[in-house]
Ligand SMILES: Nc1ncnc2c1ncn2[C@@H]1O[C@H](COP(=O)(O)OP(=O)(O)O)[C@@H](O)[C@H]1O
Protein backbone atom coordinates (compact mmCIF):
# COMPACT_ATOMS: atom_id res chain seq x y z
CA UNK A 207 0.00 0.00 0.00
CA UNK A 208 1.11 3.54 -0.77
CA UNK A 209 0.04 6.20 1.73
CA UNK A 210 0.61 9.92 1.51
CA UNK A 211 -0.34 12.05 4.51
CA UNK A 212 -0.16 15.83 4.60
CA UNK A 213 2.52 15.94 1.90
CA UNK A 214 3.83 19.40 1.17
CA UNK A 215 6.37 20.34 -1.48
CA UNK A 216 7.50 23.78 -2.56
CA UNK A 217 10.17 24.93 -5.01
CA UNK A 218 11.52 28.19 -3.66
CA UNK A 219 8.48 30.19 -2.74
CA UNK A 220 6.25 28.32 -5.15
CA UNK A 221 4.14 25.82 -3.22
CA UNK A 222 3.23 22.97 -5.56
CA UNK A 223 1.81 20.41 -3.14
CA UNK A 224 0.18 22.01 -0.15
CA UNK A 225 -1.38 19.18 1.81
CA UNK A 226 -1.80 15.96 -0.14
CA UNK A 227 -3.36 12.93 1.51
CA UNK A 228 -3.95 9.90 -0.67
CA UNK A 229 -4.03 6.14 -0.39
CA UNK A 230 -3.32 3.60 -3.10
CA UNK A 231 -4.73 0.21 -2.17
CA UNK A 232 -3.02 -3.03 -3.06
CA UNK A 233 -4.14 -4.36 -6.40
CA UNK A 234 -6.04 -1.29 -7.55
CA UNK A 235 -5.42 1.05 -10.46
CA UNK A 236 -5.69 4.63 -9.32
CA UNK A 237 -5.85 7.40 -11.92
CA UNK A 238 -4.70 10.85 -10.83
CA UNK A 239 -6.14 13.64 -12.94
CA UNK A 240 -5.50 17.35 -12.87
CA UNK A 241 -4.55 20.38 -14.92
CA UNK A 242 -1.04 20.72 -16.37
CA UNK A 243 1.42 22.06 -13.84
CA UNK A 244 -0.58 21.24 -10.69
CA UNK A 245 2.17 18.90 -9.52
CA UNK A 246 1.09 15.45 -10.65
CA UNK A 247 4.64 14.51 -11.66
CA UNK A 248 5.97 15.98 -8.42
CA UNK A 249 3.52 13.78 -6.53
CA UNK A 250 4.69 10.66 -8.37
CA UNK A 251 8.36 11.52 -7.82
CA UNK A 252 7.92 11.84 -4.06
CA UNK A 253 6.62 8.26 -3.99
CA UNK A 254 9.93 6.86 -5.35
CA UNK A 255 12.06 9.29 -3.40
CA UNK A 256 13.23 11.29 -6.43
CA UNK A 257 11.89 14.37 -4.64
CA UNK A 258 11.79 14.94 -0.91
CA UNK A 259 8.63 16.39 0.57
CA UNK A 260 9.06 19.43 2.83
CA UNK A 261 6.54 18.01 5.28
CA UNK A 262 4.22 15.04 5.65
CA UNK A 263 4.63 11.34 5.31
CA UNK A 264 5.10 9.10 2.26
CA UNK A 265 4.86 5.41 3.05
CA UNK A 266 5.28 2.46 0.72
CA UNK A 267 4.56 -0.93 2.28
CA UNK A 268 4.84 0.77 5.65
CA UNK A 269 8.33 2.21 5.02
CA UNK A 270 8.75 5.97 5.33
CA UNK A 271 10.33 6.80 1.95
CA UNK A 272 12.05 10.14 2.74
CA UNK A 273 13.72 8.59 5.80
CA UNK A 274 15.19 5.59 3.97
CA UNK A 275 18.92 5.23 3.63
CA UNK A 276 20.32 4.94 0.13
CA UNK A 277 20.61 1.15 0.15
CA UNK A 278 17.08 0.78 1.51
CA UNK A 279 15.76 3.25 -1.04
CA UNK A 280 17.35 1.29 -3.89
CA UNK A 281 15.87 -1.87 -2.45
CA UNK A 282 12.44 -0.23 -2.41
CA UNK A 283 12.83 1.05 -5.96
CA UNK A 284 13.19 -2.52 -7.21
CA UNK A 285 9.59 -3.00 -6.15
CA UNK A 286 8.44 0.09 -8.04
CA UNK A 287 8.42 0.47 -11.81
CA UNK A 288 8.32 4.03 -13.11
CA UNK A 289 7.08 4.82 -16.61
CA UNK A 290 8.23 8.29 -17.62
CA UNK A 291 6.18 10.75 -19.61
CA UNK A 292 8.50 10.78 -22.61
CA UNK A 293 9.80 7.26 -21.85
CA UNK A 294 13.23 8.58 -20.76
CA UNK A 295 14.97 5.74 -22.60
CA UNK A 296 18.78 5.82 -22.47
CA UNK A 297 19.52 6.98 -25.98
CA UNK A 298 23.06 5.64 -26.00
CA UNK A 299 21.73 2.11 -25.51
CA UNK A 300 19.76 -0.37 -27.59
CA UNK A 301 16.22 -1.37 -26.65
CA UNK A 302 17.61 -4.61 -25.21
CA UNK A 303 20.12 -2.83 -22.98
CA UNK A 304 17.48 -0.35 -21.85
CA UNK A 305 15.18 -3.11 -20.68
CA UNK A 306 18.09 -5.07 -19.19
CA UNK A 307 19.38 -2.15 -17.08
CA UNK A 308 17.25 -2.83 -14.01
CA UNK A 309 17.86 -6.58 -14.22
CA UNK A 310 21.62 -6.15 -14.42
CA UNK A 311 21.55 -4.00 -11.34
CA UNK A 312 20.17 -6.89 -9.32
CA UNK A 313 23.55 -8.53 -9.80
CA UNK A 314 22.54 -12.15 -9.23
CA UNK A 315 20.92 -12.93 -12.58
CA UNK A 316 22.77 -14.99 -15.15
CA UNK A 317 23.02 -13.49 -18.66
CA UNK A 318 20.60 -16.03 -20.14
CA UNK A 319 18.09 -15.33 -17.38
CA UNK A 320 18.38 -11.59 -18.13
CA UNK A 321 17.85 -12.29 -21.81
CA UNK A 322 14.79 -14.41 -21.07
CA UNK A 323 13.28 -11.70 -18.89
CA UNK A 324 14.00 -8.95 -21.42
CA UNK A 325 12.36 -11.00 -24.15
CA UNK A 326 9.40 -11.69 -21.90
CA UNK A 327 8.98 -7.99 -21.03
CA UNK A 328 9.23 -6.94 -24.68
CA UNK A 329 6.70 -9.59 -25.68
CA UNK A 330 4.25 -8.29 -23.10
CA UNK A 331 4.34 -4.85 -24.70
CA UNK A 332 4.40 -6.33 -28.21
CA UNK A 333 7.85 -5.00 -28.99
CA UNK A 334 9.67 -8.30 -29.53
CA UNK A 335 12.06 -8.06 -32.48
CA UNK A 336 13.11 -4.50 -31.69
CA UNK A 337 15.95 -5.51 -29.34
CA UNK A 338 18.76 -4.13 -31.49
CA UNK A 339 17.11 -0.80 -32.29
CA UNK A 340 18.08 2.50 -30.69
CA UNK A 341 15.43 4.76 -29.11
CA UNK A 342 15.92 7.38 -31.85
CA UNK A 343 14.66 4.83 -34.39
CA UNK A 344 11.33 4.32 -32.60
CA UNK A 345 8.03 6.21 -32.73
CA UNK A 346 6.63 7.92 -29.65
CA UNK A 347 4.23 5.07 -28.92
CA UNK A 348 6.92 2.43 -29.39
CA UNK A 349 9.20 4.30 -27.03
CA UNK A 350 6.50 4.37 -24.37
CA UNK A 351 6.03 0.64 -24.76
CA UNK A 352 9.76 0.03 -24.33
CA UNK A 353 9.68 2.32 -21.28
CA UNK A 354 6.89 0.15 -19.89
CA UNK A 355 8.86 -3.01 -20.65
CA UNK A 356 11.85 -1.56 -18.79
CA UNK A 357 9.63 -0.80 -15.81
CA UNK A 358 8.03 -4.26 -15.64
CA UNK A 359 11.19 -6.28 -16.38
CA UNK A 360 12.12 -6.41 -12.69
CA UNK A 361 8.58 -7.65 -11.83
CA UNK A 362 7.67 -4.75 -9.58
CA UNK A 363 4.76 -4.72 -7.19
CA UNK A 364 3.87 -1.15 -8.12
CA UNK A 365 3.81 0.64 -11.45
CA UNK A 366 3.76 4.42 -11.62
CA UNK A 367 2.80 5.90 -14.98
CA UNK A 368 3.42 9.57 -15.75
CA UNK A 369 1.00 10.58 -18.51
CA UNK A 370 1.37 7.35 -20.49
CA UNK A 371 -0.95 8.47 -23.29
CA UNK A 372 -0.32 12.21 -23.57
CA UNK A 373 0.66 13.18 -27.09
CA UNK A 374 -0.37 9.87 -28.64
CA UNK A 375 -3.02 9.37 -31.32
CA UNK A 376 -6.33 7.78 -30.22
CA UNK A 377 -5.49 4.32 -31.53
CA UNK A 378 -2.09 4.23 -29.83
CA UNK A 379 -3.76 5.56 -26.70
CA UNK A 380 -6.10 2.56 -26.70
CA UNK A 381 -3.15 0.22 -27.18
CA UNK A 382 -1.35 1.72 -24.18
CA UNK A 383 -4.52 1.69 -22.05
CA UNK A 384 -4.98 -2.01 -22.81
CA UNK A 385 -1.37 -2.65 -21.83
CA UNK A 386 -1.92 -0.88 -18.53
CA UNK A 387 -4.96 -3.07 -17.86
CA UNK A 388 -3.07 -6.16 -18.96
CA UNK A 389 -0.17 -5.44 -16.59
CA UNK A 390 -2.63 -4.96 -13.73
CA UNK A 391 -4.38 -8.25 -14.46
CA UNK A 392 -1.49 -10.52 -15.46
CA UNK A 393 1.18 -9.21 -13.13
CA UNK A 394 -1.19 -8.23 -10.33
CA UNK A 395 0.52 -4.86 -10.00
CA UNK A 396 -0.84 -1.89 -8.13
CA UNK A 397 -0.83 1.08 -10.49
CA UNK A 398 -0.93 4.84 -10.22
CA UNK A 399 -1.65 6.43 -13.58
CA UNK A 400 -1.32 10.15 -14.08
CA UNK A 401 -3.41 11.39 -16.94
CA UNK A 402 -5.49 14.24 -18.15
CA UNK A 403 -7.27 12.08 -20.64
CA UNK A 404 -10.70 11.36 -19.09
CA UNK A 405 -11.50 8.60 -21.58
CA UNK A 406 -8.38 6.76 -20.44
CA UNK A 407 -9.12 7.42 -16.79
CA UNK A 408 -12.64 5.99 -17.03
CA UNK A 409 -11.40 3.03 -19.04
CA UNK A 410 -8.55 1.85 -16.82
CA UNK A 411 -9.15 3.10 -13.28
CA UNK A 412 -10.70 1.44 -10.25
CA UNK A 413 -10.65 4.84 -8.61
CA UNK A 414 -9.99 8.35 -9.83
CA UNK A 415 -8.39 11.12 -7.75
CA UNK A 416 -8.18 14.76 -8.74
CA UNK A 417 -5.28 16.97 -7.70
CA UNK A 418 -6.23 20.62 -7.55
CA UNK A 419 -4.50 23.62 -5.94
CA UNK A 420 -2.06 21.45 -4.01
CA UNK A 421 -4.67 19.12 -2.50
CA UNK A 422 -6.63 16.02 -3.45
CA UNK A 423 -9.93 17.55 -4.38
CA UNK A 424 -11.85 14.36 -5.00
CA UNK A 425 -11.45 10.58 -4.91
CA UNK A 426 -14.05 8.12 -6.17
CA UNK A 427 -14.87 5.24 -8.47
CA UNK A 428 -15.43 6.08 -12.13
CA UNK A 429 -19.23 5.96 -11.47
CA UNK A 430 -18.90 8.35 -8.54
CA UNK A 431 -16.64 10.58 -10.60
CA UNK A 432 -19.13 10.68 -13.42
CA UNK A 433 -21.93 11.53 -11.03
CA UNK A 434 -20.19 14.06 -8.79
CA UNK A 435 -21.63 17.55 -8.55
CA UNK A 436 -18.30 19.10 -7.50
CA UNK A 437 -17.98 21.96 -10.00
CA UNK A 438 -14.18 21.70 -10.14
CA UNK A 439 -14.29 18.01 -11.07
CA UNK A 440 -17.20 18.51 -13.47
CA UNK A 441 -15.40 21.43 -15.10
CA UNK A 442 -12.32 19.27 -15.67
CA UNK A 443 -14.21 16.23 -16.96
CA UNK A 444 -16.33 18.25 -19.31
CA UNK A 445 -13.53 20.58 -20.34
CA UNK A 446 -15.47 23.58 -19.08
CA UNK A 447 -13.27 25.45 -16.57
CA UNK A 448 -15.95 28.12 -16.14
CA UNK A 449 -17.90 25.61 -14.02
CA UNK A 450 -15.19 25.90 -11.37
CA UNK A 451 -15.42 29.69 -11.25
CA UNK A 452 -16.15 30.77 -7.70
CA UNK A 453 -15.76 27.24 -6.35
CA UNK A 454 -13.89 27.13 -3.04
CA UNK B 455 27.34 -6.58 -18.48
CA UNK B 456 28.62 -3.02 -18.39
CA UNK B 457 30.74 -3.09 -15.29
CA UNK B 458 32.13 0.00 -13.70
CA UNK B 459 35.58 -0.66 -15.12
CA UNK B 460 34.10 -0.89 -18.60
CA UNK B 461 32.43 2.48 -18.09
CA UNK B 462 35.76 4.05 -17.14
CA UNK B 463 37.61 2.52 -20.09
CA UNK B 464 34.82 3.70 -22.40
CA UNK B 465 35.07 7.25 -21.11
CA UNK B 466 38.85 7.22 -21.38
CA UNK B 467 38.77 5.97 -24.95
CA UNK B 468 36.17 8.53 -25.90
CA UNK B 469 38.11 11.35 -24.31
CA UNK B 470 41.29 10.32 -26.07
CA UNK B 471 39.66 9.92 -29.47
CA UNK B 472 37.77 13.20 -29.06
CA UNK B 473 40.76 15.23 -28.10
CA UNK B 474 44.00 13.83 -29.52
CA UNK B 475 43.64 15.04 -33.13
CA UNK B 476 42.77 18.61 -32.19
CA UNK B 477 45.42 18.71 -29.44
CA UNK B 478 48.11 17.49 -31.84
CA UNK B 479 47.03 19.94 -34.52
CA UNK B 480 47.29 22.88 -32.13
CA UNK B 481 50.59 21.69 -30.67
CA UNK B 482 52.16 21.31 -34.12
CA UNK B 483 51.40 24.87 -35.12
CA UNK B 484 52.41 26.20 -31.73
CA UNK B 485 55.79 24.47 -32.10
CA UNK B 486 56.31 26.01 -35.55
CA UNK B 487 55.45 29.51 -34.35
CA UNK B 488 57.59 29.21 -31.23
CA UNK B 489 60.64 28.27 -33.30
CA UNK B 490 60.11 31.08 -35.81
CA UNK B 491 59.46 33.72 -33.15
CA UNK B 492 62.47 32.60 -31.14
CA UNK B 493 64.80 32.95 -34.08
CA UNK B 494 63.29 36.36 -34.88
CA UNK B 495 63.82 37.52 -31.29
CA UNK B 496 67.34 36.16 -30.88
CA UNK B 497 68.93 37.76 -33.99
CA UNK B 498 72.59 38.27 -33.27
CA UNK B 499 72.57 38.81 -29.52
CA UNK B 500 71.75 35.25 -28.45
CA UNK B 501 73.09 32.05 -30.06
CA UNK B 502 70.54 30.51 -32.38
CA UNK B 503 70.55 27.11 -30.63
CA UNK B 504 68.57 28.84 -27.87
CA UNK B 505 65.60 28.25 -30.17
CA UNK B 506 65.62 24.70 -28.77
CA UNK B 507 65.59 26.03 -25.20
CA UNK B 508 62.63 28.26 -25.82
CA UNK B 509 60.56 25.72 -27.73
CA UNK B 510 61.08 23.06 -25.08
CA UNK B 511 60.49 25.25 -22.04
CA UNK B 512 57.47 27.13 -23.36
CA UNK B 513 55.82 24.08 -24.81
CA UNK B 514 56.21 21.80 -21.82
CA UNK B 515 55.76 24.31 -19.03
CA UNK B 516 52.98 26.42 -20.41
CA UNK B 517 51.51 26.11 -23.88
CA UNK B 518 51.22 22.32 -24.05
CA UNK B 519 49.05 22.04 -20.94
CA UNK B 520 47.20 25.35 -21.19
CA UNK B 521 46.31 25.35 -24.89
CA UNK B 522 45.30 21.71 -24.69
CA UNK B 523 43.33 22.38 -21.52
CA UNK B 524 41.45 25.30 -23.04
CA UNK B 525 40.68 23.33 -26.18
CA UNK B 526 39.44 20.37 -24.20
CA UNK B 527 37.31 22.66 -22.05
CA UNK B 528 35.53 23.54 -25.28
CA UNK B 529 35.34 19.96 -26.45
CA UNK B 530 35.23 17.52 -23.57
CA UNK B 531 33.67 19.90 -21.03
CA UNK B 532 31.00 21.07 -23.46
CA UNK B 533 30.35 17.48 -24.50
CA UNK B 534 29.82 16.30 -20.93
CA UNK B 535 27.60 19.25 -20.01
CA UNK B 536 25.45 18.76 -23.10
CA UNK B 537 25.17 15.00 -22.65
CA UNK B 538 24.35 15.04 -18.94
CA UNK B 539 22.14 18.11 -19.39
CA UNK B 540 20.12 16.28 -22.03
CA UNK B 541 19.89 13.24 -19.79
CA UNK B 542 18.66 15.47 -16.99
CA UNK B 543 15.94 17.28 -18.94
CA UNK B 544 14.73 14.10 -20.64
CA UNK B 545 14.51 12.41 -17.20
CA UNK B 546 17.13 9.78 -18.09
CA UNK B 547 18.95 10.58 -14.85
CA UNK B 548 15.70 10.09 -12.91
CA UNK B 549 15.22 6.85 -14.81
CA UNK B 550 18.65 5.63 -13.70
CA UNK B 551 17.66 6.35 -10.11
CA UNK B 552 14.38 4.49 -10.38
CA UNK B 553 16.33 1.49 -11.71
CA UNK B 554 18.39 1.71 -8.49
CA UNK B 555 21.57 3.10 -10.05
CA UNK B 556 23.46 5.87 -8.32
CA UNK B 557 23.92 8.49 -11.06
CA UNK B 558 26.99 9.94 -9.34
CA UNK B 559 28.95 6.70 -9.43
CA UNK B 560 27.46 5.64 -12.76
CA UNK B 561 27.81 8.90 -14.72
CA UNK B 562 30.06 11.32 -12.86
CA UNK B 563 32.89 9.29 -11.34
CA UNK B 564 33.98 7.54 -14.58
CA UNK B 565 34.11 10.92 -16.34
CA UNK B 566 36.16 12.58 -13.59
CA UNK B 567 38.63 9.71 -13.50
CA UNK B 568 38.89 9.66 -17.28
CA UNK B 569 39.71 13.39 -17.24
CA UNK B 570 42.24 13.00 -14.45
CA UNK B 571 44.02 10.11 -16.18
CA UNK B 572 43.69 11.05 -19.86
CA UNK B 573 44.49 14.78 -19.88
CA UNK B 574 48.14 14.15 -18.93
CA UNK B 575 48.38 11.55 -21.69
CA UNK B 576 46.98 13.92 -24.29
CA UNK B 577 49.23 16.75 -23.07
CA UNK B 578 52.29 14.49 -23.16
CA UNK B 579 51.59 13.79 -26.82
CA UNK B 580 50.95 17.49 -27.46
CA UNK B 581 54.26 18.43 -25.81
CA UNK B 582 56.13 15.90 -27.94
CA UNK B 583 54.36 17.12 -31.06
CA UNK B 584 55.22 20.75 -30.27
CA UNK B 585 58.90 19.99 -29.82
CA UNK B 586 58.92 17.84 -32.94
CA UNK B 587 57.34 20.63 -35.00
CA UNK B 588 59.82 23.12 -33.54
CA UNK B 589 62.69 20.86 -34.54
CA UNK B 590 61.37 20.37 -38.11
CA UNK B 591 60.95 24.13 -38.44
CA UNK B 592 64.44 24.78 -37.10
CA UNK B 593 66.20 22.45 -39.52
CA UNK B 594 64.10 23.36 -42.54
CA UNK B 595 63.34 27.07 -42.22
CA UNK B 596 66.05 28.30 -39.87
CA UNK B 597 69.78 28.09 -40.21
CA UNK B 598 70.03 25.40 -37.53
CA UNK B 599 71.28 21.79 -37.51
CA UNK B 600 69.78 18.91 -35.56
CA UNK B 601 72.73 18.66 -33.09
CA UNK B 602 72.45 22.39 -32.39
CA UNK B 603 68.71 22.22 -31.82
CA UNK B 604 69.10 19.20 -29.52
CA UNK B 605 71.85 20.99 -27.62
CA UNK B 606 69.35 23.79 -26.98
CA UNK B 607 66.68 21.31 -25.94
CA UNK B 608 68.92 19.77 -23.30
CA UNK B 609 70.53 22.94 -22.03
CA UNK B 610 68.04 23.92 -19.33
CA UNK B 611 65.90 20.80 -19.37
CA UNK B 612 64.93 19.39 -16.01
CA UNK B 613 62.85 16.24 -15.53
CA UNK B 614 60.74 18.24 -13.12
CA UNK B 615 59.45 20.29 -16.10
CA UNK B 616 57.66 17.20 -17.34
CA UNK B 617 56.24 16.38 -13.93
CA UNK B 618 55.02 19.94 -13.60
CA UNK B 619 53.38 19.76 -17.00
CA UNK B 620 51.60 16.52 -16.19
CA UNK B 621 50.46 17.53 -12.71
CA UNK B 622 49.00 20.69 -14.21
CA UNK B 623 47.27 18.69 -16.93
CA UNK B 624 45.73 16.28 -14.45
CA UNK B 625 44.30 19.19 -12.49
CA UNK B 626 42.90 20.70 -15.71
CA UNK B 627 41.35 17.34 -16.56
CA UNK B 628 39.63 17.20 -13.21
CA UNK B 629 38.36 20.78 -13.49
CA UNK B 630 37.04 20.43 -17.04
CA UNK B 631 35.16 17.20 -16.35
CA UNK B 632 33.90 18.25 -12.91
CA UNK B 633 32.56 21.56 -14.19
CA UNK B 634 30.98 19.82 -17.19
CA UNK B 635 29.30 17.29 -14.91
CA UNK B 636 28.14 19.97 -12.49
CA UNK B 637 26.46 22.17 -15.09
CA UNK B 638 25.02 19.16 -16.90
CA UNK B 639 23.58 17.68 -13.74
CA UNK B 640 22.02 20.89 -12.51
CA UNK B 641 20.34 21.74 -15.82
CA UNK B 642 16.73 22.72 -15.25
CA UNK B 643 14.29 23.21 -18.12
CA UNK B 644 14.41 22.20 -21.77
CA UNK B 645 16.67 22.30 -24.81
CA UNK B 646 17.70 25.93 -24.37
CA UNK B 647 18.67 25.22 -20.76
CA UNK B 648 21.05 22.54 -22.07
CA UNK B 649 22.62 25.15 -24.35
CA UNK B 650 23.05 27.52 -21.43
CA UNK B 651 24.66 24.85 -19.26
CA UNK B 652 27.07 23.95 -22.04
CA UNK B 653 28.21 27.53 -22.56
CA UNK B 654 28.60 28.08 -18.83
CA UNK B 655 30.64 24.92 -18.44
CA UNK B 656 33.07 26.08 -21.14
CA UNK B 657 33.41 29.61 -19.78
CA UNK B 658 33.82 28.60 -16.14
CA UNK B 659 36.26 25.78 -16.79
CA UNK B 660 38.38 27.96 -19.13
CA UNK B 661 38.65 30.61 -16.44
CA UNK B 662 39.47 28.06 -13.78
CA UNK B 663 42.22 26.62 -15.99
CA UNK B 664 43.92 30.01 -16.20
CA UNK B 665 43.61 30.56 -12.46
CA UNK B 666 44.95 27.08 -11.71
CA UNK B 667 47.80 27.71 -14.16
CA UNK B 668 48.91 30.73 -12.15
CA UNK B 669 48.38 28.80 -8.92
CA UNK B 670 50.67 25.94 -9.93
CA UNK B 671 53.32 28.38 -11.17
CA UNK B 672 53.24 30.16 -7.81
CA UNK B 673 53.24 26.97 -5.75
CA UNK B 674 55.53 24.63 -7.66
CA UNK B 675 58.05 26.76 -9.57
N1 LIG C 1 12.80 20.17 -9.95
C1 LIG C 1 11.99 21.24 -9.99
N2 LIG C 1 12.45 22.46 -9.65
C2 LIG C 1 11.65 23.53 -9.66
N3 LIG C 1 10.36 23.51 -9.99
C3 LIG C 1 9.83 22.33 -10.33
C4 LIG C 1 10.61 21.13 -10.35
N4 LIG C 1 9.80 20.11 -10.71
C5 LIG C 1 8.57 20.64 -10.93
N5 LIG C 1 8.59 21.98 -10.70
C6 LIG C 1 7.44 22.86 -10.80
O1 LIG C 1 6.35 22.28 -10.13
C7 LIG C 1 5.15 22.52 -10.82
C8 LIG C 1 4.41 21.23 -11.05
O2 LIG C 1 5.10 20.46 -11.97
P1 LIG C 1 4.63 19.04 -12.46
O3 LIG C 1 4.49 18.12 -11.30
O4 LIG C 1 5.58 18.63 -13.53
O5 LIG C 1 3.19 19.33 -13.08
P2 LIG C 1 2.23 18.30 -13.83
O6 LIG C 1 1.00 18.22 -12.98
O7 LIG C 1 1.94 18.88 -15.16
O8 LIG C 1 2.96 17.01 -13.92
C9 LIG C 1 5.50 23.21 -12.12
O9 LIG C 1 5.18 24.57 -12.00
C10 LIG C 1 6.99 23.03 -12.23
O10 LIG C 1 7.57 24.16 -12.82
Ligand SMILES: [Mg+2]
Pocket residue numbers: 246247248291368369
Ligand atom coordinates in the same frame (compact mmCIF):
# COMPACT_ATOMS: atom_id res chain seq x y z
MG1 LIG D 1 3.87 16.07 -15.44
